[in-house]
Amino acid sequence: MPSRKSLQAEPCPVARSVDSIGDRWSLLIIRDAFDGVRRFSDFQRSLGMARNILSDRLRKLVEAGILELQTASDGTSYQEYVLTRKGQSLFPVVVALRQWGEKHLFAKDEPHSVLVDKRSGRPVPVMSPQASDGGVLSATEAEVRKVD
Amino acid sequence: MPSRKSLQAEPCPVARSVDSIGDRWSLLIIRDAFDGVRRFSDFQRSLGMARNILSDRLRKLVEAGILELQTASDGTSYQEYVLTRKGQSLFPVVVALRQWGEKHLFAKDEPHSVLVDKRSGRPVPVMSPQASDGGVLSATEAEVRKVD
DNA sequence: CAGTATCCCTCAAGATACTG
DNA sequence: CAGTATCTTGAGGGATACTG
Numbered sequence: 001m002p003s004r005k006s007l008q009a010e011p012c013p014v015a016r017s018v019d020s021i022g023d024r025w026s027l028l029i030i031r032d033a034f035d036g037v038r039r040f041s042d043f044q045r046s047l048g049m050a051r052n053i054l055s056d057r058l059r060k061l062v063e064a065g066i067l068e069l070q071t072a073s074d075g076t077s078y079q080e081y082v083l084t085r086k087g088q089s090l091f092p093v094v095v096a097l098r099q100w101g102e103k104h105l106f107a108k109d110e111p112h113s114v115l116v117d118k119r120s121g122r123p124v125p126v127m128s129p130q131a132s133d134g135g136v137l138s139a140t141e142a143e144v145r146k147v148d
Numbered sequence: 149m150p151s152r153k154s155l156q157a158e159p160c161p162v163a164r165s166v167d168s169i170g171d172r173w174s175l176l177i178i179r180d181a182f183d184g185v186r187r188f189s190d191f192q193r194s195l196g197m198a199r200n201i202l203s204d205r206l207r208k209l210v211e212a213g214i215l216e217l218q219t220a221s222d223g224t225s226y227q228e229y230v231l232t233r234k235g236q237s238l239f240p241v242v243v244a245l246r247q248w249g250e251k252h253l254f255a256k257d258e259p260h261s262v263l264v265d266k267r268s269g270r271p272v273p274v275m276s277p278q279a280s281d282g283g284v285l286s287a288t289e290a291e292v293r294k295v296d
Numbered sequence: 297c298a299g300t301a302t303c304c305c306t307c308a309a310g311a312t313a314c315t316g
Numbered sequence: 317c318a319g320t321a322t323c324t325t326g327a328g329g330g331a332t333a334c335t336g
Contacts (some may be wrong), residue, residue: 003326012261013249014179014242020253024170031162040298050330055299078297086252094162094223100241104234105168113160136238152329187320197311203319226317
């Protein structure tokens, strides 16, 4: 029986985290959510992934308490996927991945999207002090700019 | 043609990172490497994964410059997998995943493995305010204790 | 628009046997 | 011990057609 083994009962927190979000798409969905993406088609267009897989991942993320469905912020009667507190607390993970990628996966002057401070509008340096909650930067203080 | 699309050309650093290490096992191998695991059989026993998959992941991590092969530290003529500088700089990612998991994926008093400071031997608090220089905590300053 | 339903293919993953 | 080889299964993923 080749099916995947669940890591949810592992004593290591890293293992359980990986079991929740350690797949190709979930973290990218979460990244987009931090960037303000809220609707199905927007996720789909942004990520270029198959609709059935997107549907599956969104459902699992909602089940995991990382995203939740809200009624749309604008007039429409549609639903929107937004990060819960639990989901927002994944910000350090996304930032850490971003910083590692910036440093090791790009050529010297290759352009990439950057984190910007919402207040000052200035880019957050790659190795900026960033910690979990006692830290400097929170999900509400920074956002991602699409291009460089 | 259903094959996976590579994210290595994406402009977003998070996407490229996910493409390198965003799968079920790679991060757990890296976690073990931070914990001092170096040899094939030790990884295999620790992770309980199939040997062919482990072999594949180790090779890919070496290709990605995250691990490198060294001659064994003890007398034997075997090889050992150790983290490169690039690999060690993934420490903040692992820590972030750990902290998120500790906070959101465990019951109130459920035991889990913890990070300990190498010098003092004391556990690093989940939400510790961390260093002054902006770094989170370096790979040489902390290690993981297997049990709680 | 926001999904669900199919179809189909590839590959991750497990199990196990084998080799230097 | 450190892998490689082989086999099997099911999950991941892409494409597209369909529905409320």
